[in-house]
Amino acid sequence: MTRWRKRLFVATARITTDAAEYFGLPRDRTVIMGSRITV
Amino acid sequence: MVLLGGGAFLAVEVLFLAANVTKIPYGAWVPLLIAITVFTVLTTWQRGRALVTRQREHDEGSLRAFVDKLHTRRPPLQRVPGTAVFLNRGKATAPLAMRANVEHNHILHEHVVILAIETSPVPHVPPADRVVVDDLGYTDDGISHVTAHFGHMEAPTSPPSCGWPTRPAWKAHSTSTTRPTFCPPSSCASAGSPA
Numbered sequence: 410m411t412r413w414r415k416r417l418f419v420a421t422a423r424i425t426t427d428a429a430e431y432f433g434l435p436r437d438r439t440v441i442m443g444s445r446i447t448v
Numbered sequence: 449m450v451l452l453g454g455g456a457f458l459a460v461e462v463l464f465l466a467a468n469v470t471k472i473p474y475g476a477w478v479p480l481l482i483a484i485t486v487f488t489v490l491t492t493w494q495r496g497r498a499l500v501t502r503q504r505e506h507d508e509g510s511l512r513a514f515v516d517k518l519h520t521r522r523p524p525l526q527r528v529p530g531t532a533v534f535l536n537r538g539k540a541t542a543p544l545a546m547r548a549n550v551e552h553n554h555i556l557h558e559h560v561v562i563l564a565i566e567t568s569p570v571p572h573v574p575p576a577d578r579v580v581v582d583d584l585g586y587t588d589d590g591i592s593h594v595t596a597h598f599g600h601m602e603a604p605t606s607p608p609s610c611g612w613p614t615r616p617a618w619k620a621h622s623t624s625t626t627r628p629t630f631c632p633p634s635s636c637a638s639a640g641s642p643a
Contacts, residue, residue, distance in 0.1 A: 418496030432604055436559050442545040448496060
């Protein structure tokens with residue numbers, strides 16, 4: 410993807426719903442791990 | 449036949465388009481601009497997701513191979529008490545969070561459940577078909593893969609009343625006090641917890 414499309418994707422990815430919230434997971438027992446993935 | 453039909457429609461559509469092109473400078477550019485913006489955002493999102501998914505699947509590697517490697521590991525990996533649930537997309541790959549636990553923390557929980565949520569093309573999935581358990585080739589290692597099926601009219605949350613597992617293998621784990629659920633920051637397609 411071109412640079413501006415990458416930036417647009419990163420911007421939209423930032424406002425996505427949190428998976429833990431979506432699936433109604435118990436907050437105090439949920440560990441969220443991020444990983445770096447190059448686009 | 450298809451070409452002929454398509455050509456007939458195209459001829460009419462081109463006429464309509466030609467008749468309306470003159471309106472563009474007088475304000476018709478506004479809906480066009482909105483449409484192009486929305487289209488760009490949506491296609492960029494779709495393309496980006498596809499790229500991320502492909503790269504992530506590459507990084508994750510095969511789940512079977514990962515479990516096999518755990519068994520041949522010397523010295524054996526330390527197992528800590530409790531149950532960990534890792535959310536994952538499908539059954540083919542090993543969740544990155546599980547990999548990180550093994551590679552960086554050098555531990556794995558006594559009971560490990562890799563959970564994938566699949567949305568079936570039916571409104572409701574009967575409770576009997578809700579959960580499919582796979583021991584991934586080893587019955588004694590406490591690592592199993594669980595696929596939970598939900599209909600598109602059902603919320604993929606996890607109240608025990610809607611057909612969550614009552615199998616003995618699961619009940620034995622459910623008394624554990626520590627049960628972290630690992631989940632990727634934003635995976636819209638796979639996740640859930642049997643809590």
